[in-house]
Amino acid sequence: MIPYGRQSLDTADFHAVQQALRSDWLTQGPAIPAFEQALATRMGAPFAVASNSATSSLHLACLALGLQPGDSLWTSPNTFVASANCARYCGADVDFVDIDPATRNLSAERLKDKLVQAKRNGRLPKIVVPVHFAGHPCNMEAIGALSQEFGFRVIEDASHAVGATYQGEPVGCGTFSDVTIFSFHPVKIITTAEGGAALCRDPAIAAAMARLRSHGIVRGAELTSGSTDPWAYEQVELGFNYRMTELQAALGLSQLAKLDAFIERRRAIRRAYDDAFADLGQLRLPVEREDVRCAWHLYAVAVNNPAWRRPLFEALRAADLGVQVHYIPVHTQPYYRALGFAPGMFPAAEDYYARAISLPMFPAMTDGDVATVIDVVRKAVHAVCR
Ligand SMILES: *Cc1c(COP(=O)(O)O)cnc(C)c1O
Numbered sequence: 001m002i003p004y005g006r007q008s009l010d011t012a013d014f015h016a017v018q019q020a021l022r023s024d025w026l027t028q029g030p031a032i033p034a035f036e037q038a039l040a041t042r043m044g045a046p047f048a049v050a051s052n053s054a055t056s057s058l059h060l061a062c063l064a065l066g067l068q069p070g071d072s073l074w075t076s077p078n079t080f081v082a083s084a085n086c087a088r089y090c091g092a093d094v095d096f097v098d099i100d101p102a103t104r105n106l107s108a109e110r111l112k113d114k115l116v117q118a119k120r121n122g123r124l125p126k127i128v129v130p131v132h133f134a135g136h137p138c139n140m141e142a143i144g145a146l147s148q149e150f151g152f153r154v155i156e157d158a159s160h161a162v163g164a165t166y167q168g169e170p171v172g173c174g175t176f177s178d179v180t181i182f183s184f185h186p187v188k189i190i191t192t193a194e195g196g197a198a199l200c201r202d203p204a205i206a207a208a209m210a211r212l213r214s215h216g217i218v219r220g221a222e223l224t225s226g227s228t229d230p231w232a233y234e235q236v237e238l239g240f241n242y243r244m245t246e247l248q249a250a251l252g253l254s255q256l257a258k259l260d261a262f263i264e265r266r267r268a269i270r271r272a273y274d275d276a277f278a279d280l281g282q283l284r285l286p287v288e289r290e291d292v293r294c295a296w297h298l299y300a301v302a303v304n305n306p307a308w309r310r311p312l313f314e315a316l317r318a319a320d321l322g323v324q325v326h327y328i329p330v331h332t333q334p335y336y337r338a339l340g341f342a343p344g345m346f347p348a349a350e351d352y353y354a355r356a357i358s359l360p361m362f363p364a365m366t367d368g369d370v371a372t373v374i375d376v377v378r379k380a381v382h383a384v385c386r
Contacts, residue, residue: 012257025246032246036048042170051244052243060212060213061155062092067126069092075129076096094339105130108143111143128154129155133326140176141176143176156179157181217235305385306351311384328353
């Protein structure tokens with residue numbers, strides 16, 4: 001089976017983890033700040049705060065931006081549930097903004113329409129979470145302008161977009177947002193097994209996320225009592241244990257050195273697929289806008305007739321391609337239906353979902369794997385999509 005995504009590890013990665021395992025520190029040692037510094041430098045952001053998952057980092061970012069019960073957070077329905085759940089962890093409400101069918105990203109036009117209406121009703125969001133679906137950055141300039149006009153904060157869910165660029169700048173540099181979140185799950189662009197990070201420009205937001213990551217505890221100059229006891233620590237708020245380990249950070253540092261090569265390989269696979277499927281009128285291929293460099297976390301096609309999706313999916317699985325569907329719209333999940341959402345509310349996301357299949361896409365694919373996927377997909381499309 002060729003999966004839709006998987007990690008790419010080499011002997012340098014194995015060596016880095018073994019070195020961390022043999023060191024004095026298994027957690028809370030030097031590898032974590034080293035990884036954070038390398039991430040911040042690579043992405044052009046002053047601060048990076050690593051954690052044990054993107055889900056944790058989303059939660060930390062929401063807390064650091066002051067999200068509370070009574071507030072609301074808006075995100076895309078075409079995402080993993082974690083992009084919305086972070087608001088629920090804070091007791092806040094969730095709402096969704098429908099997608100742009102071309103990029104499958106949260107639509108800045110739909111966002112503007114919804115903000116105008118929300119302003120009339122006095123229900124403006126505190127935070128908007130654009131999700132860079134498949135590694136294609138959202139229209140951040142427009143979303144940033146709306147955040148100024150309507151007074152909300154922006155957390156980019158860049159779980160798919162490590163190594164992508166927008167208007168020539170790395171995703172994560174924070175030109176149009178308050179915080180950017182990365183995931184290092186093995187199917188993502190670089191991996192730490194489990195892991196995530198939050199990048200930002202504001203030192204107070206970075207400090208809040210770092211404090212909340214480790215129980216809400218402060219030491220040294222931050223002690224409110226001014227204590228000089230050498231053992232002193234104070235818990236000043238209710239935090240969590242969302243820390244990354246030294247093993248994970250060592251792996252992350254080793255993986256980060258290969259980020260550019262990973263993106264190049266993903267982009268080459270994308271070009272091969274685009275060329276091979278260009279004549280298949282049954283499929284809508286993913287697009288890349290001129291002002292972005294997509295990280296191609298996913299290569300997601302949409303079938304012209306939704307009735308073809310399931311038989312094509314089954315034919316591809318039967319031929320040992322580990323295809324997947326991204327995403328079941330979050331508002332149609334039972335948990336969100338119980339909060340009042342229903343199918344029909346975000347038709348563009350639902351229409352895309354009804355057609356979507358993600359093909360194998362990861363840098364460790366060989367040219368032979370790519371040729372196999374192309375051959376299997378072409379045959380299955382001809383057999384099924386008629
Ligand atoms: C993978 C993913 C997450 C969650 O990442 P974890 O590191 O597994 O917590 C959040 N949002 C999106 C869009 C993702 O793809």
